[in-house]
Amino acid sequence: MAWFKRTRKPIAAPDKASRVPEGLWVKCPGCSALIYNKELEANLRVCPKCAHHFRLTAADRLRTLFDGPFEVIDERLVSTDPLGFVDTKPYRERLAAGLAATGLTDAVVVAIGRIDGIEAVIASMEYYFIGGSMGAVVGELITRAAERALDRRLPLIIVSCSGGARMQEGVLSLMQMAKVSAALARLDRAKVPYISVLADPTTGGVTASFAMLGDLNVAEPKALIGFAGPRVIEQTIKQKLPDGFQRSEFLREHGMLDMVVDRRELVATLGRALRFMGAG
Ligand SMILES: [Zn+2]
Numbered sequence: 001m002a003w004f005k006r007t008r009k010p011i012a013a014p015d016k017a018s019r020v021p022e023g024l025w026v027k028c029p030g031c032s033a034l035i036y037n038k039e040l041e042a043n044l045r046v047c048p049k050c051a052h053h054f055r056l057t058a059a060d061r062l063r064t065l066f067d068g069p070f071e072v073i074d075e076r077l078v079s080t081d082p083l084g085f086v087d088t089k090p091y092r093e094r095l096a097a098g099l100a101a102t103g104l105t106d107a108v109v110v111a112i113g114r115i116d117g118i119e120a121v122i123a124s125m126e127y128y129f130i131g132g133s134m135g136a137v138v139g140e141l142i143t144r145a146a147e148r149a150l151d152r153r154l155p156l157i158i159v160s161c162s163g164g165a166r167m168q169e170g171v172l173s174l175m176q177m178a179k180v181s182a183a184l185a186r187l188d189r190a191k192v193p194y195i196s197v198l199a200d201p202t203t204g205g206v207t208a209s210f211a212m213l214g215d216l217n218v219a220e221p222k223a224l225i226g227f228a229g230p231r232v233i234e235q236t237i238k239q240k241l242p243d244g245f246q247r248s249e250f251l252r253e254h255g256m257l258d259m260v261v262d263r264r265e266l267v268a269t270l271g272r273a274l275r276f277m278g279a280g
Contacts (some may be wrong), residue, residue, distance in 0.1 A: 003079065003135075003136035005078055030051075044264055053263055055161065057127075058125060059124075065266070068113070069113065075140075077106065079137050093211065106135070106137035107132045109124050112154070115267060115269025116272075120157055121145050121152075122278070124161075125206075127201075132206075133173070135165075136176065142152075142176075143150065143176075143183045146186070146194075155277070158195075159197040162202060165206070181213060193278070195273060196216070196259070200224050202223065203226050208224060212256075214258075216259070218260075219259070
């Protein structure tokens, strides 16, 4: 039984303008400077004054990573709402809202192209689709990305940007953690490189599975990365958490990450790492 179905026809993407916050100027949450939107775009949506990393859509992420054109492996899978889940509103409505907001049928886009001259498979998570959460469709698409990377012996990069497993799919979303991890283990045994890039935020079941399984785990500066949220942890251990807890820099200092890399250096860094691992 599949917990997802293929749509009969491609779903039309909504007007692109509706996805991007409009306006000529953007106020930086890091330094409160007003930045000209075009200047921000040209700087990969990193604040030129304080280097605050604005969140990217999955598609913008792919555009910033690939050298040029890339082929989206568009499986057009849609969740079947296997539990008929309703919380404050029906899960089906949340799926429809995610589609309207992003033009995507779920929270990941997988594509093949060249990064720093090296052909690679990149899976890019879409935070604006139900918080980038992982249900059966995300798990299936990332598994297929790993399988494609294995078949063609191409390195795999997964850019995580996710609130974790999708509770509206219950245990079916939790089992994706094991399923993706098993696919990555096959990649590992075949000695095909996998690099995990953790963007803000990477939490829950995504952190607890593929985001931490890279041959190299690289995060963007100041990204929130964790499993449970700080409030839950404080209540559980009854201790105050240190400053910067669950941010990239803290995690690197404590051995949870290999590198923290500015987005403007990411392509060169990934290219260097992939070449070091024998890709290309
Ligand atoms: Zn700033």
